[in-house]
Amino acid sequence: MSPTETIAAPEPAGGPPRRLQASSKRYGERAIRWLLASCAVLSVLTTTAIIISLILPTIGFFGIVPFDEFIFGTDWTPQFEPPSFGVLGIVAGTLNVTLWAMLFAIPIGLATAVYLSEYASPRVRTTVKPVLEVLAGIPTVAIGLFAVSFILPEIIAPLWPGDLLGGAVGKPFMALAASLGIALMIVPIIASLSDDAMRAVPRGLHEGAYALGATKAKVATRVIFPAALSGIVASVVLATSRAVGETMIVVLAAGSTPNFTLNPVESVQVMTSYIATTATGDISTGSLDYKSVFAVGSVLFAMTLVMNVISIRLVRRYREVYE
Amino acid sequence: MEAGDARSPRNRLAVAGARATTQAMLRQQPRGDVVRNTLFAALLLLAVVIALAGLFALVIQAFAKGSSALSPDLITNPPSKINPENGGFRPAILGSLQLIAGVILFVVPVGVGAALYLEEYADKSRWWNKLIEVNIQNLAAVPSIIYGILGLAFIVRGPLDLGFVLVAGSLTLALLVLPMVIIAAREAIRAVPDSIRQGSLALGATQWQTIRRQVLPASIPGIATGVILAVSRALGETAPLLLVGATVFVTFDPTPLGSDGYSAMPVQIFNYAVQAQDEFQTLAFAGIIVMLVVLLAMNSFAIWLRNRYEQRW
Numbered sequence: 001m002s003p004t005e006t007i008a009a010p011e012p013a014g015g016p017p018r019r020l021q022a023s024s025k026r027y028g029e030r031a032i033r034w035l036l037a038s039c040a041v042l043s044v045l046t047t048t049a050i051i052i053s054l055i056l057p058t059i060g061f062f063g064i065v066p067f068d069e070f071i072f073g074t075d076w077t078p079q080f081e082p083p084s085f086g087v088l089g090i091v092a093g094t095l096n097v098t099l100w101a102m103l104f105a106i107p108i109g110l111a112t113a114v115y116l117s118e119y120a121s122p123r124v125r126t127t128v129k130p131v132l133e134v135l136a137g138i139p140t141v142a143i144g145l146f147a148v149s150f151i152l153p154e155i156i157a158p159l160w161p162g163d164l165l166g167g168a169v170g171k172p173f174m175a176l177a178a179s180l181g182i183a184l185m186i187v188p189i190i191a192s193l194s195d196d197a198m199r200a201v202p203r204g205l206h207e208g209a210y211a212l213g214a215t216k217a218k219v220a221t222r223v224i225f226p227a228a229l230s231g232i233v234a235s236v237v238l239a240t241s242r243a244v245g246e247t248m249i250v251v252l253a254a255g256s257t258p259n260f261t262l263n264p265v266e267s268v269q270v271m272t273s274y275i276a277t278t279a280t281g282d283i284s285t286g287s288l289d290y291k292s293v294f295a296v297g298s299v300l301f302a303m304t305l306v307m308n309v310i311s312i313r314l315v316r317r318y319r320e321v322y323e
Numbered sequence: 324m325e326a327g328d329a330r331s332p333r334n335r336l337a338v339a340g341a342r343a344t345t346q347a348m349l350r351q352q353p354r355g356d357v358v359r360n361t362l363f364a365a366l367l368l369l370a371v372v373i374a375l376a377g378l379f380a381l382v383i384q385a386f387a388k389g390s391s392a393l394s395p396d397l398i399t400n401p402p403s404k405i406n407p408e409n410g411g412f413r414p415a416i417l418g419s420l421q422l423i424a425g426v427i428l429f430v431v432p433v434g435v436g437a438a439l440y441l442e443e444y445a446d447k448s449r450w451w452n453k454l455i456e457v458n459i460q461n462l463a464a465v466p467s468i469i470y471g472i473l474g475l476a477f478i479v480r481g482p483l484d485l486g487f488v489l490v491a492g493s494l495t496l497a498l499l500v501l502p503m504v505i506i507a508a509r510e511a512i513r514a515v516p517d518s519i520r521q522g523s524l525a526l527g528a529t530q531w532q533t534i535r536r537q538v539l540p541a542s543i544p545g546i547a548t549g550v551i552l553a554v555s556r557a558l559g560e561t562a563p564l565l566l567v568g569a570t571v572f573v574t575f576d577p578t579p580l581g582s583d584g585y586s587a588m589p590v591q592i593f594n595y596a597v598q599a600q601d602e603f604q605t606l607a608f609a610g611i612i613v614m615l616v617v618l619l620a621m622n623s624f625a626i627w628l629r630n631r632y633e634q635r636w
Contacts, residue, residue: 032531033444039436040445043459043505046498050469053476111370119364128371130626135378137552137622139559141589142611145596146381149388149604184381187374215356217363238464245466247562248589252596272468272562279475279566297472301465308464312457 054301057294064288070295076258076269078278078292085292087299089258093175093268094300097254098243100179100264101186105243106236108183109190113232116191117198118220129192136188144252147181148173152253155180160265173255176264181249186239193238197231197318198224230321234314241307245300247272271300382615389608397609401574402591407602412610414573415591418489419558421579422587425493426500426557431550434504435539438546441505442512443534463502470499471563479567487568489577489585495567496560500553507549511542544632551625555618561589588614 062070065085073086112132116125156176201224209223225232255267256277279293400411437459445452474495478485485491515538523533570584572594577585588610595607 026529029529029531033440036436036440036444039433040440040455040505042433043437043462043502044455046473046501047458047462049477050465050473053473053481054469057476108370108374111367112374115364115367115371119367128375130623130630131375132378133626134619134622135375137555137559137618138378138381139561139589139611139614139618141559141561141593141596142381142385142615145592145607145611146384148596150380150384184377187377191374215360217360221363241464241466245468247466247468248593251562252593272466275468275472276562276565279472285480294472294476297469301469304464304466304469305461308461309457311464312460 050301054294054298057291058298061288061291061295064291065295074260076274078289083288085295087271087296089260090269090271090274090296091299092260092262093250093254093258093270094244094272096175096259096262096264096266096268097178097182097250097270098240099262100176101182101243102236102240104180105183105186105190105239109187109235109239110194110232112187112191113194113198114220114225116195118216118224129195132188132191136185136192138185140185140246140248141252143181143185144178144249146184147177147249147253151180152177173253173257173267174265175254175268178250178252178254178270179264181253182243182246185246185249186242189239189242190235193235194228194232197228197235200231200318201227228318230314231318234311234318237307237311237314241304241311244307245272245304247276251276271296275300385608385611385615389605389610389612392605392609393612397606397613402572402595402606403574404572407598407600407606410595410602410606412588412591412613414575414577415586415588415610418569418573418577418585419588421489421577421585422493422496423554423558425490425579426497426554427550429494429497430501430504430553434501434550434553435508435546437501437505438508438512439534439538442509443530443538459502459505463506467499467560468562468566470495471566473498474563474567486582487570487584488582489579492564492567492569492585492587493579495563496557499560499563500557503553503556504546504549507552508542508546511545511549512538514545515541544628548625548629551621551628555621555625558621559589559614559618561587561593564590565593 070085070087072088073084074088074092075084075086076089077084116129120128152174156174205223205227206219209219214223250270251273254270254273256269256273257267258269258274259266261268274296275293278289283290283293396409397411398416399413400409401413402410402415441452441456445455447453447456474491477483478491478494479487483491483494485494519537519541520533523537524530528536564587568584569587569590573584573586575583592607592610592614595603595610598604
């Protein structure tokens with residue numbers, strides 16, 4: 001119902017029909033509406049600007065490096081002569097770090113969520129959840145430094161029988177150290193969002209299951225978990241997208257050796273760390289290196305976009321079902 | 324004493340009897356179930372402990388390694404390559420404060436404006452409003468380094484062509500956290516019940532008067548929470564700043580439009596962290612302590628604010 005709609009009031013006795021419309025045109029009201037709308041449109045413009053700023057240099061890049069060499073090549077050696085731009089060499093690094101991070105983060109995050117929503121007493125819940133949310137705000141540069149100065153030497157090194165790569169020349173790097181750092185970053189995300197999804201499941205489902213004689217573990221795993229599955233998957237997908245896009249942890253802990261492998265004890269370069277270490281201020285605008293940053297950025301943007309859209313759709317589905 | 328009185332001895336006896344019977348029945352759970360249940364609960368608890376222990380270990384390690392460098396010099400001295408032990412964060416702190424001031428100036432009006440449009444004016448069945456909504460949700464999850472690329476191509480160079488100045492960094496961070504603010508503000512505005520709006524409109528207020536005098540005041544705690552969380556995210560963000568000109572060793576106080584470069588807390592920490600000497604490492608950890616204290620205080624305040632003023636209508 002819009003405010004400008006004309007509604008005729010019931011005719012008062014002995015007069016012309018009175019209108020409920022505003023007596024003046026209210027230009028101010030309209031101006032405010034447009035002003036607010038333009039704020040909202042700015043977000044669409046941001047997306048458009050991102051896409052334009054990625055695509056234009058990427059097209060220029062493909063004018064020099066053939067498209068199929070970029071997409072299917074596995075050698076990422078831009079500093080060599082002649083350079084080779086096979087993006088799979090650093091996509092593999094991203095997948096390596098992400099895969100092992102998710103392997104740790106999904107079970108821990110989901111178990112935390114199940115504990116918080118089904119097992120924890122209200123008091124424990126109202127303490128642990130805010131603590132997790134506050135800790136989720138730790139800057140990633142701090143997590144990266146923690147990964148390289150604690151997780152790697154104090155946790156991985158004693159458990160790993162082999163030599164640490166690069167140990168002789170100072171700081172060793174390892175994909176697994178970055179993976180564990182990223183896991184630390186995304187466990188609160190998975191836990192908090194999955195907990196929300198499980199708490200959106202109506203109480204009736206719990207009570208029905210208990211009335212049928214199910215144990216607490218069965219209620220949690222066979223009733224509530226499946227009922228909240230779309231929300232849980234959405235949280236995991238969103239966390240994966242965050243892991244793929246994370247920069248500082250991998251820059252500090254994973255190293256900068258492009259490496260076509262999923263082996264977690266190798267040093268790898270990932271897409272974000274290539275961008276962050278190549279496009280730092282002094283790079284000249286027209287160079288091939290400059291353009292390659294945008295080509296890698298396009299691949300990264302496309303990967304996260306797909307995951308974000310999946311996650312948004314899944315969240316919408318569980319909202320439709322239960323809210 | 325009447326039979327209907329809940330506290331009569333007869334009733335109490337009946338309740339106790341019923342409870343004992345129920346418990347006796349339920350205790351007949353198979354032994355395997357009991358074991359499995361306990362084991363499952365223990366595993367869950369273990370996961371919670373691991374998650375919390377990891378995060379607390381980070382905080383403790385930072386304090387253990389960085390506290391020796393904690394002194395007023397840390398805040399008042401510029402970084403130094405020659406005397407690392409006297410180095411500090413002065414330009415970085417000033418840079419971060421200016422960056423954040425710019426972020427707040429941009430993000431509060433635009434974010435709240437967009438949220439008001441989407442909640443109060445937009446007809447949600449129209450495709451363009453749906454597009455804006457999905458678009459904002461997606462933008463909230465775009466990697467921060469992509470915003471760095473946007474800042475480099477669009478703000479530093481390209482259409483806006485500001486150069487590597489602090490304002491460019493500020494705008495980049497503002498765009499990065501704008502979706503967070505919009506989403507939080509929308510939730511706060513949505514929580515104000517319709518009856519408030521209808522009451523105001525019925526008394527003859529225009530739509531904007533209703534928003535300004537009823538909806539906005541009621542949703543301010545929620546909006547403030549969102550803004551604080553967004554600012555703390557912007558404060559801790561490093562990657563996009565690397566691309567839009569926050570440079571290595573800035574030893575002078577940065578200005579908003581100075582083209583000599585600027586620095587920010589997380590960038591300075593990163594630059595200390597990648598140096599080999601122990602003194603720089605200690606400085607990096609000391610910087611992390613400063614940031615953790617500021618950020619954890621801000622986040623705690625925001626979450627307290629949300630829980631305290633969460634209105635139940």
